[in-house]
Amino acid sequence: MHSPNLSRRVFLKASGGVLAGTLAFASGPIALLAPSRSWALSLESLSSRQGEILLAITRQIFPHPDLEDAVYAMVVKSLDRKAADASLHALLKEGVGALDASAGGDWLALDDAARLEHLAPMAGGAFFETVRGDAVVSLYDNPLAYVHFGYGGAEGDGGYLSKGFNDLTWLPEPPKPQGGYLPYESAG
Amino acid sequence: MAMTDNQQTFAHDDDNVVVVIGSGAGGGTLANELAQQGIDVVVLEAGALHTTADFLADEWASFAQLAWLDTRTTSGSFRLARDFPNLPAWIVKSVGGTTVHWAGASLRFQPHEFAALTNYGEVEGANLLDWPLGYDDLAPYYARAEQRMGVTRTNGNKGLPGNNNFKVMHAGAQKMGYSCDTGHMAINSEPRDGRAACQQRGFCFQGCKMGAKWSTLYTELPEGIATGHLELRPESHVARIEHDDSGRVTAVVYYDVDGNEQRQRARLVAVAGNSIETPRLLLNSASSRFPAGLANGSGQVGRNYMRHMTGSVYATFDEPVHMYKGTTMAGIIADEARHDPSRGFVGGYEMETLALGLPFMAAFLDPGAWGSRFTGALDQYDHMAGMWLVGEDLPQEGNRITLNPEVTDRYGLPVANVHYDDHPNDVAMREHGYRQGAELYRSVGAKDIYEVPPYPSTHNLGTCRMSERPEDGVCNAYGRAHEIPNLFISDGSQFTTSAAENPTLTIVSLAIRQAEHIGQLMLRGEV
Numbered sequence: 001m002h003s004p005n006l007s008r009r010v011f012l013k014a015s016g017g018v019l020a021g022t023l024a025f026a027s028g029p030i031a032l033l034a035p036s037r038s039w040a041l042s043l044e045s046l047s048s049r050q051g052e053i054l055l056a057i058t059r060q061i062f063p064h065p066d067l068e069d070a071v072y073a074m075v076v077k078s079l080d081r082k083a084a085d086a087s088l089h090a091l092l093k094e095g096v097g098a099l100d101a102s103a104g105g106d107w108l109a110l111d112d113a114a115r116l117e118h119l120a121p122m123a124g125g126a127f128f129e130t131v132r133g134d135a136v137v138s139l140y141d142n143p144l145a146y147v148h149f150g151y152g153g154a155e156g157d158g159g160y161l162s163k164g165f166n167d168l169t170w171l172p173e174p175p176k177p178q179g180g181y182l183p184y185e186s187a188g
Numbered sequence: 189m190a191m192t193d194n195q196q197t198f199a200h201d202d203d204n205v206v207v208v209i210g211s212g213a214g215g216g217t218l219a220n221e222l223a224q225q226g227i228d229v230v231v232l233e234a235g236a237l238h239t240t241a242d243f244l245a246d247e248w249a250s251f252a253q254l255a256w257l258d259t260r261t262t263s264g265s266f267r268l269a270r271d272f273p274n275l276p277a278w279i280v281k282s283v284g285g286t287t288v289h290w291a292g293a294s295l296r297f298q299p300h301e302f303a304a305l306t307n308y309g310e311v312e313g314a315n316l317l318d319w320p321l322g323y324d325d326l327a328p329y330y331a332r333a334e335q336r337m338g339v340t341r342t343n344g345n346k347g348l349p350g351n352n353n354f355k356v357m358h359a360g361a362q363k364m365g366y367s368c369d370t371g372h373m374a375i376n377s378e379p380r381d382g383r384a385a386c387q388q389r390g391f392c393f394q395g396c397k398m399g400a401k402w403s404t405l406y407t408e409l410p411e412g413i414a415t416g417h418l419e420l421r422p423e424s425h426v427a428r429i430e431h432d433d434s435g436r437v438t439a440v441v442y443y444d445v446d447g448n449e450q451r452q453r454a455r456l457v458a459v460a461g462n463s464i465e466t467p468r469l470l471l472n473s474a475s476s477r478f479p480a481g482l483a484n485g486s487g488q489v490g491r492n493y494m495r496h497m498t499g500s501v502y503a504t505f506d507e508p509v510h511m512y513k514g515t516t517m518a519g520i521i522a523d524e525a526r527h528d529p530s531r532g533f534v535g536g537y538e539m540e541t542l543a544l545g546l547p548f549m550a551a552f553l554d555p556g557a558w559g560s561r562f563t564g565a566l567d568q569y570d571h572m573a574g575m576w577l578v579g580e581d582l583p584q585e586g587n588r589i590t591l592n593p594e595v596t597d598r599y600g601l602p603v604a605n606v607h608y609d610d611h612p613n614d615v616a617m618r619e620h621g622y623r624q625g626a627e628l629y630r631s632v633g634a635k636d637i638y639e640v641p642p643y644p645s646t647h648n649l650g651t652c653r654m655s656e657r658p659e660d661g662v663c664n665a666y667g668r669a670h671e672i673p674n675l676f677i678s679d680g681s682q683f684t685t686s687a688a689e690n691p692t693l694t695i696v697s698l699a700i701r702q703a704e705h706i707g708q709l710m711l712r713g714e715v
Contacts, residue, residue, distance in 0.1 A: 061558045064567060123558070132558055140550035140566070141248050150570025151546035152390070152512060157245035157397070159387025160351075165514035168352040170507040171359040171632060 046083050046092065051076045053096045053108060058135045060119050061128075064148075071144045078138035079131065088130065095127030190237060191409065196416045198230055203453035205230050206706070207440045208460060209426050209469065212285020213695040214679035215460030216404025220412035221703030227710065228417050230452055231409070232424040232442050234461075235282035240406065243395030247547045250394035254288060256281040259603050260464065261592050266608040267641050271555035276606040277495075278644035279462050283422050284405030286462065286646070287692065291392050291517035292373040292401045293540060294339040294693040296330050299323035300527055301535070301580070301687035307527060308534040313611055314582035315492055319684040320656040320665035329697040337374035337402040337696065338381055346377040348386060351514025353541045356505070356573035356632060361521055363631035364624070371520035371540070374402035374693070381407070388514035390543065424450070427601055428473040429457055429482055429675070437482070437675050443599055456706065456715050458667075460678040460699075463493065463648035467589045467681065468604040470652065483669035483677075486659050489652055490590055492583035493606065494686040495645035497537060497614045499577045501625030502553070503634035504568035511543040511573050518543075524624060525579070525688045533616040536688045537579025539625060544574070552643050565638050573629065574640075577621035578647070579688045582611045589651050647691050652681035666705040667698065674715045678702060 046054070058075045083089040099107040102118045110118070122128040139145060146153040152160075159165075198205050208219045211233040219229045235256075244250040255278060262269040262276045269276070280286045300307045302323050305316040334342040341347050348370045350358060361368035375396075376385045386400040399406050412418035423445035430439045430451075439453045459466045467490035471481040481489050521539040528536070544552060546569055553565055565572070587609060591602035610618075626637040655661025658670035667682050669675040678699055680691050687694070709715045 062563050063560055064563050066567075132556075136550050137248065137547070141547040146546055149546050149566060150508070150510070152510075153545070154245040156390045156513065159389045159398070160513040161386070161388040163513075164510070165351045165388040165390075166349060166355065168355045168507075168509060170505075171355050172362075174350055174355060174358040 045089070046076070046080045050092060050096050051080065053099065054079055054092065054131060056108060056115065057099070057119060057131055058139065060116050061132050062135055062139055067148055068144070071139065071142065071148060074142050074144070075131075075135040075138045078134050082134065091127055091130060095122070095131075098122070098127070190239075191413055192237065192420050192422070195413045195419055197419050198228060200450060200452050202228075203438070204228060204455050205452070206456045206458065207232060207452055207454040208458045208678065209440065210285055210460035210462065210465075210679060211283050211404055211409060211420065212280070212460060212462065212679070213287050213290075213404065213692045214699045215458065216284065216287065216408040217696045217699035218458055218460065218678045218703050219418055220404075220408035221700055222706065223412035223415040223417035225703070225707045226415075226417055227707065229412065229419070230454075231418065231420045232426050232440065232452070233283050233285075233420065233422050234425045234465075235280065235285070235422065237283040237420075237422040238288075238395070238405075240395065240397050240399050243391070243397045245389070245391050245394065245397075247394065247545045250391075254280050254282050254395060258597055259595060261595055261603060261605045262607070263605060264587070264607040264609045266610055268644060269608070271641075272644050275644045276608075277462075277464055277648050278646050279648065282405075283409065283420065284403045287403040288395045288405055289393055290401075290646070290692055291540075291542075291690070292375045292515070293517050293520065293690040294334065294337060294372045294374045295520070295522070295538070295689035297323065297326075297687040297689055297694055298525065301685065302326075304535070304580075304685040311534060311582060311613060313584060314613070315585045316583060317653070317655060317660055317684050320654050325665070326694070326697055326701065329701045330693065332700050333693055333696040334372075336407075336700075337693070338376055339693070340371070340373045340375065340377050341369075342372060345380070347371075348373055348375060348377045348515060348518070349388075351388060351511075351518045352509050353511035353514070353543050353573050354519035356503075356509060356629070357519040357521070357539075357541050357575060359632045360628035364628050366521045366523040366628070368519050368521045370518060373515070373517065375515060376400040383407075386515060390512045390514055390516065390545075392516040425599065426461070426469060427599060429459075429469065430473075431475065431477065431482070431672070435477060435672060437672055456674040456676065458676040458678040458702075459681075462679055463651045463681040464589055464604045464606060466677065466679055467651040468591065471589075471591050472601055478671075483652070483662050483671045483675055485671050486661060488655075488660070488662050491585050491588045492650045492653050493587045493589055493608060493648070494581050494583055494650040494683065495608060495642070496647040496649070496686055497577070497579040497581045497617045497621075498642040498645075498647075499618045499621060500542060500574055500640035500643075501577070501622060501629065502565070502572050502574040502638040502640060503626070503629030504565070504572050504636045505633055506571070506635065508570050509573045510570055511541075512545050516543055517541060517576075524621070531620055533613045533620065535580030535582075535613070535617065537577050537617055537621050538688055538690075539621070539628075540576050540578060542574055542576035553638060553640055555641070565636065568636065575625055577618065577625065578690060579617050579621065580686050581614045583650055583653070583685060584609065584611055647680070647686070649680040649683040649686050649691060652677045653684045654682050655684065667702045668705075676702060676706070
């Protein structure tokens with residue numbers, strides 16, 4: 001699960017310029033749907049190792065074997081943004097630390113099944129719910145995920161009328177009423 | 189140019205105007221109908237004015253743009269109180285209200301649904317009541333609403349073409365012996381009324397960029413403004429309604445776009461803020477004369493909150509579906525909408541295709557879930573078909589909107605708390621719907637079935653209900669408050685019972701009827 005793509009530099013860069021967006025985010029829709037959090041002043045952002053562990057945790061929570069780490073990294077990026085909040089940062093740091101401690105020092109050194117064994121008991125707790133609540137939005141709300149899961153996203157903006165809205169052929173075609181169904185189909 | 193740029197304006201101390209609070213299906217329609225009669229109207233809308241060009245093909249971004257996100261709280265045993273404790277309802281804060289967001293389904297109530305108490309009998313725990321009007325009273329107004337909204341399969345309007353999600357539902361319906369078609373939708377199948385035909389974008393919930401779907405935003409409101417008798421004031425958040433010593437309402441106090449308090453005097457006030465904000469406003473308007481809130485002598489303001497029995501069934505198949513392409517509500521089955529207590533519940537439900545984009549599917553499939561069953565569903569997203577179940581839920585006195593004294597909004601006003609417990613009848617109906625939906629999809633080869641719990645409520649009803657007797661409700665058959673002759677309820681709050689059908693067509697029909705009634709009262713000098 002360890003990703004060679006997610007170098008320390010990538011995370012430092014990702015955590016750099018986005019800390020200021022956190023307060024605006026607090027009044028946005030995602031904050032409404034995510035678990036509760038407080039919004040104290042930011043002090044620091046995630047370390048590279050914390051990011052890597054959070055990515056691996058997200059892979060356990062929402063396992064899509066074929067999904068690129070690059071998409072899971074969206075979750076880390078989002079959590080890093082939120083980690084500008086000190087208590088949230090502390091929560092993440094503590095959670096990552098607890099996982100490492102539970103694994104005897106290095107949770108990432110464990111294999112897949114063993115990782116889950118140590119993570120699962122944390123389900124329902126604040127750390128787990130924070131990661132899950134962020135990931136259920138950030139993992140699936142990006143163009144890379146759209147492509148992966150086969151969702152058109154903004155491609156639909158112009159309409160699918162002539163782009164396959166009814167291209168399903170593996171079931172019987174519903175009867176068309178007299179006069180036609182489609183705007184450009186004439187009577188008869 | 190915004191539609192408000194050259195509109196007629198009215199002075200704050202003009203006490204001849206009708207003030208309509210809310211610009212959605214009820215308020216927007218009522219305001220235009222009054223303006224067409226030459227009656228001066230000021231519409232106060234809490235939300236901002238967006239145009240169709242502003243609409244976004246992005247679920248979360250659109251949600252941030254359009255949804256009512258002011259804080260609310262929840263209580264009760266319904267699952268939403270746990271999953272989305274501050275988002276009990278998914279409605280719109282924008283000019284046009286929830287007609288910006290609705291899917292367009294325009295079904296008339298069935299005649300028996302207007303007399304639920306008579307036809308279903310007493311149901312333990314429910315607060316059933318017959319409407320003070322019947323189907324025949326409303327039928328002519330349904331006809332006018334269908335004409336105005338351009339409802340498909342009425343007035344010679346063709347049905348919409350069926351998308352892939354429809355094809356799956358239709359094939360399953362054949363196996364089940366159900367009838368299924370693309371429904372009665374207030375969506376243009378052909379250019380009509382100066383608006384385009386549906387282009388099958390699949391973003392009905394995010395605002396129809398084509399304007400093919402009826403919304404007061406680009407129909408009723410500009411038409412009303414064009415008469416010179418309607419002034420629309422967006423970003424005007426109403427705080428309370430004032431009254432005089434005789435108990436008649438006299439003015440509406442609101443916060444304008446800059447947060448400044450304003451007072452608009454009024455000859456008559458119509459409240460159409462959707463079924464959470466409407467009772468909240470009446471309760472927040474309590475005075476020494478009306479200590480329990482306006483129009484609340486019966487104690488029924490805020491009670492009998494209904495949100496429809498809802499739930500969804502999603503199914504996955506070996507072959508691709510791509511359900512997100514095309515109209516969100518593309519097919520309707522009404523066979524289970526009948527009242528047939530042999531199924532183990534009173535009332536009935538509709539089965540309507542529904543598609544969510546990937547982001548909302550992840551958010552709503554099984555809130556709180558994780559692990560491989562959850563991800564297995566999303567892995568099959570493009571091979572998935574889905575339907576929404578929407579049926580009658582029963583009014584219960586304890587299901588209610590109250591003021592939460594612990595939590596206030598940015599103006600210092602107590603927010604609404606939404607309390608809801610499912611009635612056993614709702615639970616039995618939902619289980620039945622899940623079974624029928626699953627069977628339908630299995631009959632055409634479904635692999636996995638996902639029973640999805642109710643979304644934050646889009647249909648909020650019944651918190652200021654109509655009643656024959658003042659002690660049973662809040663307003664009469666025209667939405668006129670029993671206690672206050674120049675105060676009207678003009679949205680789904682009026683509903684005595686919820687019926688099975690999507691409520692918008694009925695809200696619009698009631699608004700047309702109410703406008704006619706108000707015009708007559710004014711001619712007679714009674715208001």
